[in-house]
């Protein structure tokens with residue numbers, strides 16, 4: 001093997017990145033572009049899939065140029081993506097026929113309420129592992145078909161294809177209308193509410209409940225497997241991995257053994273624990289999901305705690321309130337004070353995910369007095385990420401039966417040292433960050449590299465993991481308990497507010 005690098009694409013909620021990694025898992029070159037966040041109505045969140053594909057085409061040459069290499073130096077490409085977001089497009093032209101409807105979008109809540117009444121959450125859990133929620137793909141796809149019957153007719157005629165973002169990108173990377181490969185991987189499929197979590201196939205009963213024509217669905221493949229060859233800017237490169245971004249981060253953090261946990265802080269925050277070959281069911285609001293499947297068919301499951309709003313709250317402080325000009329400034333502002341001055345923020349902008357799963361919850365700022373400054377509010381924003389993490393960690397420990405010993409972190413927000421200290425303080429465990437916080441991309445690169453033999457096995461990958469930062473708990477337990485009580489009270493108010 002002469003190629004010296006693996007390239008991966010991380011199609012996230014706010015931006016699309018291409019990254020080039022060397023054999024030691026070191027980030028060697030990158031390109032990045034943000035895309036528009038479209039909010040047509042309260043609770044609706046859309047992306048323009050054509051813009052996302054255009055951005056992808058631009059960031060790939062940027063990443064190669066950043067390192068000064070050519071496509072001949074690339075052994076394989078892997079694609080990680082935001083999960084649950086989907087788009088429908090024309091098979092013959094590649095033109096999207098709807099906006100990409102994003103995982104944060106709540107327009108399908110009425111359909112979810114109907115399904116929670118009949119046949120009930122347990123039916124869906126027994127098949128897909130997860131309960132009906134607007135967060136997952138199928139209710140939003142049902143909404144689209146119900147609201148636009150013309151699309152349903154075209155779907156039944158075989159004119160349309162459906163895909164989550166990795167499916168859309170891989171289809172385009174491999175030729176689009178001219179022979180593009182239409183696939184999704186097991187991790188992304190496990191978030192659609194259409195795949196059977198045991199068989200890893202589309203479940204006929206789930207398709208019927210959501211009234212989804214099977215003809216539009218991609219073929220489900222392992223996360224690490226050559227599925228086609230790229231054309232265009234990556235011509236000749238094997239497309240060798242597809243993975244949901246959060247599962248990609250678990251893999252990039254080399255959490256290969258049962259019990260290993262990571263938390264990724266991006267637009268949302270997602271804590272995943274590898275549970276090995278077994279599906280661990282949850283009674284505490286966690287989501288059983290697929291962690292990864294390798295080319296030989298071996299697979300691992302995970303339990304996930306999903307937090308809808310983490311970095312998204314910082315974006316709101318920047319764009320909605322105008323208190324800061326850039327996301328990193330929240331740390332400077334929060335450091336102007338020693339605590340939150342009694343202020344607590346719960347960012348339930350579109351309800352609360354794990355462990356509460358309340359779609360009617362709405363955000364709360366509590367404890368406001370004239371003493372509270374912008375600094376206190378900024379600090380409360382960061383503390384809310386820490387306390388949301390703690391809610392998930394406690395629920396995860398209750399499901400798994402073992403307490404957390406330390407937490408591996410990654411994602412855009414982990415450059416915020418104050419946030420990392422607050423997480424360690426609130427959780428009362430050490431927080432550890434590896435040299436690369438771009439673990440989503442690294443995980444996709446690892447999965448692609450394994451598929452083409454660039455790396456021989458997962459054991460080699462463990463040697464690439466190096467600690468870059470560690471934050472140990474420093475908060476006195478009385479203060480932690482005071483904060484916990486204030487957080488609990490604010491959560492109660494959040495759950496009580498009807499949207």
Ligand SMILES: Nc1ncnc2c1ncn2[C@@H]1O[C@H](COP(=O)(O)OP(=O)(O)O)[C@@H](O)[C@H]1O
Pocket residue numbers: 012013014015265266267268310311312313314315327328329330331411412413414415416
């Ligand atoms: N220093 C920082 N402090 C707090 N939040 C930050 C910081 N840097 C970035 N963020 C937040 O992190 C998010 C971007 O992280 P990223 O991992 O790129 O997200 P995604 O994969 O969801 O697009 C944004 O929501 C941004 O507000």
Ligand SMILES: O=P(O)(O)OC[C@H](O)CO
Pocket residue numbers: 011012013014081082083084103244245246266267268
């Ligand atoms: O884009 P991120 O990193 O916020 O991840 C989004 C998740 O995949 C949604 O489930």
